[in-house]
Amino acid sequence: MIGIVVVSHSPALARAAVDLALEMGGSEPPPLRIAAGAAGGATGTDAVAIAAAIDEVASPDGVLVLMDLGSAVLSAGLALEFVHTDAAVVLSPAPFVEGLIAAVVGAGSGASLSAVAEESARGLEAKRSQLGAEHDPSEPPDPPTAAPDGAEDGGAQTASFDAVVRNPSGLHARPAATFVKTAARYTATVTVTDLDTGKGPVSAASLISLISLGVTRGTRIRVSATGPDAQDAARELEALVADGFGER
Amino acid sequence: MDELTDWLRRFHAAVTAHQTELTELDSVIGDADHGANMVRGMNAVMAKVDAEPPATVADLGKAVGMTLVTSVGGASGPLYGTFFLRFGMNAGAVDGLDAAGLGAALRAGLEGIVARGKAEPGDKTMVDALAPAIDAWDRTVAEGGSSAQAARAAATAAEEGRDATLPLVARKGRASYLGERSAGHLDPGAASAALLLGSLADALED
Numbered sequence: 461m462i463g464i465v466v467v468s469h470s471p472a473l474a475r476a477a478v479d480l481a482l483e484m485g486g487s488e489p490p491p492l493r494i495a496a497g498a499a500g501g502a503t504g505t506d507a508v509a510i511a512a513a514i515d516e517v518a519s520p521d522g523v524l525v526l527m528d529l530g531s532a533v534l535s536a537g538l539a540l541e542f543v544h545t546d547a548a549v550v551l552s553p554a555p556f557v558e559g560l561i562a563a564v565v566g567a568g569s570g571a572s573l574s575a576v577a578e579e580s581a582r583g584l585e586a587k588r589s590q591l592g593a594e595h596d597p598s599e600p601p602d603p604p605t606a607a608p609d610g611a612e613d614g615g616a617q618t619a620s621f622d623a624v625v626r627n628p629s630g631l632h633a634r635p636a637a638t639f640v641k642t643a644a645r646y647t648a649t650v651t652v653t654d655l656d657t658g659k660g661p662v663s664a665a666s667l668i669s670l671i672s673l674g675v676t677r678g679t680r681i682r683v684s685a686t687g688p689d690a691q692d693a694a695r696e697l698e699a700l701v702a703d704g705f706g707e708r
Numbered sequence: 709m710d711e712l713t714d715w716l717r718r719f720h721a722a723v724t725a726h727q728t729e730l731t732e733l734d735s736v737i738g739d740a741d742h743g744a745n746m747v748r749g750m751n752a753v754m755a756k757v758d759a760e761p762p763a764t765v766a767d768l769g770k771a772v773g774m775t776l777v778t779s780v781g782g783a784s785g786p787l788y789g790t791f792f793l794r795f796g797m798n799a800g801a802v803d804g805l806d807a808a809g810l811g812a813a814l815r816a817g818l819e820g821i822v823a824r825g826k827a828e829p830g831d832k833t834m835v836d837a838l839a840p841a842i843d844a845w846d847r848t849v850a851e852g853g854s855s856a857q858a859a860r861a862a863a864t865a866a867e868e869g870r871d872a873t874l875p876l877v878a879r880k881g882r883a884s885y886l887g888e889r890s891a892g893h894l895d896p897g898a899a900s901a902a903l904l905l906g907s908l909a910d911a912l913e914d
Contacts, residue, residue: 469781497781499748504781507789508774530882531783534824538777538786 461490462567462576463517466560467510467527467536468496469503477557481564485637485667490567491517495539505535511542518545522573524563524580525549528556550577558583558668565637565667569644579666586633586671617648619694620684622655623701631675633667635705640667642700648687650697655680664697709761709803711911712768716757718907720750726903733896737883742896745780749788752779764803765813769796783881784897787821787834794820807855811845814862818842825880832876832883832890834897841866841905859909866905870898 468474474496482489493513498504514523523545527533536551543549550573552559559580566576627635643650643664651661654673661684662669675681683701685693700706723730723746731743753775762768773793777785798816799805805813818838827833844865848858871894878890881897 498785499779499781502781504785506781507777507786509778531781531786534783534786535777537824538790 461519461570462521462573463491463493463514463519463523464560464563464567465510465513465517465523465525466492466494466496467505467525467532468494468556469505469528469530469532471497471501473528477560480557481561484561484634485565485568485641487641488568489564491519492564493517505532507535507538508542510536510539511544514539514543514549515545518543518547518549520547522548522550524567524573524576525551526554526556526560526563526580527551548573552577552580554580555583558586561633561637562667565640569641569665571644571665575665579668582666582668585668589672589674617688617690618684618686619690620682621694621698622680622682623698625675625677625679625681625701627704627707628677629707630677630679631670631673631681631705633671635707636667636670638705639670639697639700640664642696643685643693646685646687646689646693646696648685648690648693650683650685650693653682653684655682709763709765709768711804712765713757713761714914715908715911716750716753716768716772718910719904720754722903722907723747723750723900726899730896730900733894733899736893737878737886737890738896739782739882741782742784742900745782745784746900749776749780749784752776764801765799765805766796766801769793769799769813772796783825784900787825787897790820790824791817805855807849807853807858810855811842811849811858814845815842827880830876831880832873832878832895832898833880834895834901836873836876836895837866837869837898837901837905840869841901856909856912859905859912863902863905863909866898866902870894870902873898 466474466478474494493516495510495513498506517523525536527536540549562580562583563576566579625631650664652664653660654675656679659673662673683697727743727747730746731740734740734742753772756771756775762771769792773789777789795813795817799813822835827835829836829839841862844861845858848861873895875891877888878884883890
């Protein structure tokens with residue numbers, strides 16, 4: 461599981477962002493450390509503290525670093541010169557809150573460093589899509605609908621179901637995170653399509669793509685699973701949707 | 709080593725004397741903490757250097773650099789920190805530098821700042837004072853000048869570079885969020901960089 465380091469000028473901001481990310485998608489959270497504030501708890505960042513945090517969460521799976529802004533990026537860059545680990549470390553250009561939530565969900569479901577980094581960097585898409593902002597053609601398209609570890613499915617077993625989303629808030633961050641983590645337990649490739657708007661299919665490995673569908677209460681969705689355990693995956697996901705993703 | 713330690717002491721005195729001015733510059737186009745940051749950083753540096761006098765230029769660069777990194781929470785920490793770390797690494801385990809060696813170490817420090825912050829000349833940053841200063845140093849040495857002469861030429865160029873930031877629109881750092889409103893004000897980082905080179909000139913002329 462990759463490790464996550466959260467860098468902020470403000471210890472309070474970092475703690476609150478982490479609390480929110482864990483609440484949204486933190487069952488089985490990944491290794492995570494905060495490096496926030498300067499000497500004496502003053503606002504600011506400290507490259508030595510950041511390096512220590514990276515070393516604490518480092519493993520052969522690598523580390524993703526989220527930063528708030530400005531000198532946090534300078535300090536994180538300098539920290540790379542101080543770390544002892546030779547694990548891969550990626551400094552993420554992701555937005556602080558959205559990127560952290562995507563990272564906690566992705567890392568917690570066992571995704572690779574490159575997959576989580578790519579997902580986090582797309583963190584603003586959900587908000588843009590919710591606000592109906594113009595699509596930016598320079599943004600990357602949805603990630604390929606492969607399982608997080610890119611495994612090829614042996615059989616062509618497919619299972620799918622249509623369902624109506626019953627949650628009052630639709631498929632927003634927390635239920636989407638639950639969906640992503642449930643789907644991640646299966647090797648089957650899972651996709652979701654909004655049957656009412658026609659948007660999708662999007663990969664159930666991507667929190668950001670799911671949120672960006674903007675599925676509201678009452679929307680009909682189609683969930684498709686392909687792979688050796690497709691039927692088991694579809695069965696559990698169908699129960700999850702019917703149960704309102706555990707929210708009531 | 710005495711000259712370099714004297715440099716640090718004079719820089720400490722300079723930022724302390726100019727703390728209000730640096731903060732005022734930073735309150736117009738920054739977050740009003742550059743003066744306090746530099747004083748806090750140099751207080752910590754002098755405490756460290758007085759407690760454990762560095763034996764080599766490499767030791768001095770590392771002590772000053774790491775102290776600034778851990779005591780200055782804003783951009784000056786990683787930027788001036790990187791400057792001194794690279795300065796020391798370039799100079800090596802020697803107890804003194806000649807004019808060419810000092811110029812090379814200063815340039816290594818500047819290149820570290822540019823690599824870290826990616827500022828270009830004209831972005832309205834400390835680089836706008838440091839880059840012309842180190843060019844002036846190299847020119848003076850190429851003409852056969854001493855360290856003291858090179859340092860004075862560098863200090864003058866740094867002041868001119870600082871003054872030249874006045875009309876610039878910031879493209880880096882906190883000031884860049886102000887856009888056009890940053891024009892008409894001196895860059896605080898360029899101001900502290902001018903103090904840095906001025907302090908070096910004073911130390912070498914003494």
